[in-house]
Amino acid sequence: MATSFSPSNSVTVTTANTFIPEIWSDEIVAAYKKNLVLANLVMKMNFKGKKGDVVHIPAPTRGSASAKAAETAVTLIAATESEVQVSINKHYEYSRLIEDIVEAQALNSLRNFYTSDAGYALAKQVDTDLVQLGRSTNGGAGTNAYATGAFIGGDGTTAYVAASNNESALTDAAIRRTIQRLDDTDTPMDQRFFLIPPSSRNTLMGLARYTEQAFVGGTNSTIRTGEIGNLYGIPVFVSSNTDTASGSAGARVCLMGHRDSMVLVEQVALRSQVQYKQEYLANLFTSDTLYGVQILRNAASTGAAKSASMFALLVPA
Numbered sequence: 001m002a003t004s005f006s007p008s009n010s011v012t013v014t015t016a017n018t019f020i021p022e023i024w025s026d027e028i029v030a031a032y033k034k035n036l037v038l039a040n041l042v043m044k045m046n047f048k049g050k051k052g053d054v055v056h057i058p059a060p061t062r063g064s065a066s067a068k069a070a071e072t073a074v075t076l077i078a079a080t081e082s083e084v085q086v087s088i089n090k091h092y093e094y095s096r097l098i099e100d101i102v103e104a105q106a107l108n109s110l111r112n113f114y115t116s117d118a119g120y121a122l123a124k125q126v127d128t129d130l131v132q133l134g135r136s137t138n139g140g141a142g143t144n145a146y147a148t149g150a151f152i153g154g155d156g157t158t159a160y161v162a163a164s165n166n167e168s169a170l171t172d173a174a175i176r177r178t179i180q181r182l183d184d185t186d187t188p189m190d191q192r193f194f195l196i197p198p199s200s201r202n203t204l205m206g207l208a209r210y211t212e213q214a215f216v217g218g219t220n221s222t223i224r225t226g227e228i229g230n231l232y233g234i235p236v237f238v239s240s241n242t243d244t245a246s247g248s249a250g251a252r253v254c255l256m257g258h259r260d261s262m263v264l265v266e267q268v269a270l271r272s273q274v275q276y277k278q279e280y281l282a283n284l285f286t287s288d289t290l291y292g293v294q295i296l297r298n299a300a301s302t303g304a305a306k307s308a309s310m311f312a313l314l315v316p317a
Contacts, residue, residue: 025272028287031119032270037239038130038255039123041193043263043296047088055086055265055292059306084306086294088267092125093288094118100281118287122270124241129293131195131243133262134255138308139300144246146253146312149300151178153200153254153315160245160314167251167314170200172209175231178256178311185297185307191259192234197242197252200315204231250317257310258297265292 033040047055059082066075096114136142138149150160154168156177175194182192196204204210210231230236234256245251268290275284297309 027115028118028272029270031116032123033119035120035123036127037237037241038127038195039264041195041237041259042130043260045086045263045265047265047267048269050267053088055088057084057086057263057294057296058082059084059296082306084263084294084296086263086265086292088265088290088292090125090129090292091268091288091290092122093286094121095284095286097277097280098283098285100283103283114285118272119270122287122289126264126289126291126293127239127241130262130264131239131241131253131255133293133295134243134253134310134312136295137255137257137261137298137310137312139298140312144243146245146314149308150253150312150314153313156181156313160251160312162245162247162251165247165249165251167245167247167249167316169203170196170254170313170315172207174313175256178313179232179234181311182256182258182309185309187258187309188260189233193255193257193259194231194234194236195242195255196236196238197254197315197317198238198240199252199317200254201238203315204236244317245314251314252317254313254315255310256313261297261308261310262293262295265294267291 140149156174
């Protein structure tokens with residue numbers, strides 16, 4: 001018997017869900033994770049499924065030990081503790097409207113491109129937001145002029161001045177000086193990282209100290225593979241997405257820091273959704289993510305509750 005006509009009897013995306021594949025979801029998540037660089041090196045907090053738009057992270061002041069004198073009371077430590085607030089305000093999406101004729105006639109390479117492109121685009125955006133936190137490290141002003149707190153790559157000591165374009169190529173002295181800065185702020189030895197632009201990789205590969213077998217060792221020799229493993233025990237990562245300063249020469253930024261120097265809070269992890277749009281005879285495909293980023297330790301003064309655990313070195317592009 002025929003069913004009487006009623007909107008409630010319509011075939012919807014819910015009732016026909018089994019006919020609408022969640023295309024590319026797994027592939028895009030894989031591409032996204034593959035293309036992340038800095039996001040894999042810093043603290044990550046899972047805020048999925050929780051309500052709210054601000055995460056409060058305690059930042060307690062370090063205490064000091066007191067000498068105990070005989071027959072006297074202990075010395076009480078009292079401090080008004082601070083916090084770091086992370087606003088979850090970054091919502092980015094990648095969408096394609098794929099018409100039926102394209103689905104029917106296009107090669108599989110089209111799908112492969114969109115898969116890779118969606119993962120790359122969203123991963124690049126997350127990494128960009130994290131990379132730009134380097135503008136505030138070591139008491140920096142938070143702009144791409146890198147005023148206050150940044151140093152030149154040539155010695156790691158001279159302050160960078162955007163107006164003077166005084167950036168200089170990375171040197172061993174600058175690397176050692178920056179490592180000392182991390183040591184001076186009691187930054188843990190493990191989980192440190194060094195993020196550099198391609199120009200600095202080119203510089204390092206031209207220095208015998210970083211290509212000799214005695215330094216790099218193992219099967220990952222820079223001479224044989226062109227890959228940089230670590231410098232003084234700190235893993236080195238090369239990214240074309242490192243920040244660019246505002247000076248006319250377009251100086252690039254190297255960041256040496258620790259995992260706890262910044263945080264990525266994910267409220268909605270990368271997800272993919274598909275909806276058939278009959279009015280266009282097409283599938284609307286969208287991937288999106290919702291997150292927040294914040295620098296955790298950026299105080300310029302050594303010994304402060306949030307002493308800097310990341311430093312910026314400015315080098316030529």
